[in-house]
Amino acid sequence: MYQTLKHLSASQQVGAMFVLVFGLLLLASLMLFLLSMREHDDVQAQQSHRDRINDLSQLLRTSWALIFVFWVAWLAGDITRLVLFALGSFFALREFLTLSPTRQGDHRSLVLAFFGVMPFQYYLVGTEHFNLFTVFIPVYVFLALPVASALANDPVRFLERNAKLQWGIMVCIYGMSHVPALMLLDFPRYDKQNAFLVLFLVLVVQTCMVTQHLMARYRPRPPLAANISQSFNWHSWSWGMAAGSLLGALLAGITPFVPGQAFALSFIACAAGSFGHLVMKAIKRDRGIPIWRGQGKSVTGAGGMLDRIDSLCFAAPVFFHSVRWYFGL
Numbered sequence: 049m050y051q052t053l054k055h056l057s058a059s060q061q062v063g064a065m066f067v068l069v070f071g072l073l074l075l076a077s078l079m080l081f082l083l084s085m086r087e088h089d090d091v092q093a094q095q096s097h098r099d100r101i102n103d104l105s106q107l108l109r110t111s112w113a114l115i116f117v118f119w120v121a122w123l124a125g126d127i128t129r130l131v132l133f134a135l136g137s138f139f140a141l142r143e144f145l146t147l148s149p150t151r152q153g154d155h156r157s158l159v160l161a162f163f164g165v166m167p168f169q170y171y172l173v174g175t176e177h178f179n180l181f182t183v184f185i186p187v188y189v190f191l192a193l194p195v196a197s198a199l200a201n202d203p204v205r206f207l208e209r210n211a212k213l214q215w216g217i218m219v220c221i222y223g224m225s226h227v228p229a230l231m232l233l234d235f236p237r238y239d240k241q242n243a244f245l246v247l248f249l250v251l252v253v254q255t256c257m258v259t260q261h262l263m264a265r266y267r268p269r270p271p272l273a274a275n276i277s278q279s280f281n282w283h284s285w286s287w288g289m290a291a292g293s294l295l296g297a298l299l300a301g302i303t304p305f306v307p308g309q310a311f312a313l314s315f316i317a318c319a320a321g322s323f324g325h326l327v328m329k330a331i332k333r334d335r336g337i338p339i340w341r342g343q344g345k346s347v348t349g350a351g352g353m354l355d356r357i358d359s360l361c362f363a364a365p366v367f368f369h370s371v372r373w374y375f376g377l
Contacts, residue, residue: 069115076108113356133228134170140354141220147335153202157193157213165189166221173229185222190214223361226368233377235304244302249317252296253363256318257325260288276330285322292318317367324362
């Protein structure tokens with residue numbers, strides 16, 4: 049597959065990936081529909097079958113959503129693409145903060161986060177100020193937000209409130225902004241094909257997460273951190289890492305990497321995404337919620353915007369900086 053993809057032109061690679069990705073999703077949707085038509089005489093067996101179908105449907109919807117957003121971003125212009133990802137950050141941060149208590153003294157910091165930090169971070173991405181883009185939030189915003197909160201003259205749970213806001217900004221804005229930043233990296237002899245890097249990242253991370261979930265569901269093992277996740281264990285994690293990394297090696301032809309490099313970078317991205325997803329589960333348990341959108345019912349615990357992109361928000365900056373450091377970009 050590597051040699052085949054490498055020898056295709058850019059337009060042929062686009063067509064091949066479109067057919068491959070959407071073809072697989074359509075095939076999976078058809079198979080799931082046929083499985084949903086199956087009936088069981090036993091009531092308990094029928095309920096178990098329905099739960100499995102709902103579980104798989106949620107995974108498939110998440111995959112469709114991620115690939116659809118990527119494809120829209122690919123077709124859009126540079127400005128539209130940045131606006132699209134900025135909106136994703138906006139709604140994810142809103143979701144994160146809505147389910148965490150705030151006080152009147154936080155209003156200045158919240159306004160600064162939504163209407164100052166987020167637009168400026170994406171402006172830095174669009175203008176390719178990579179050096180400032182990588183330190184703006186971890187350094188300058190980290191120092192500025194507590195100052196804004198302190199000037200509000202409200203010391204009640206000061207550390208907790210500021211830590212919560214800074215966590216939300218790091219995950220929802222800083223992490224997400226690294227996805228469109230991949231399209232701006234300048235690789236030799238890889239002109240105008242950087243959108244494939246985003247597709248590559250989305251596919252390997254989503255493959256890892258889906259495989260990990262399915263293995264935990266259908267080949268259960270004792271959970272590693274039962275109070276945080278009933279599904280996370282080293283067995284399912286290893287299968288997810290293997291699936292994502294091998295897919296990355298197979299897709300090396302659409303990237304500037306050779307298969308060995310693609311495998312290693314996929315492994316790094318999958319590790320960051322899977323552990324990041326576990327961390328976000330811990331935060332949900334701390335907040336006492338099953339899903340980020342609120343108290344709604346969900347079989348998989350994934351229903352909000354942040355549930356769909358949390359692994360990508362952790363994987364994107366690690367992948368971006370690993371690529372940039374390794375290739376000296």
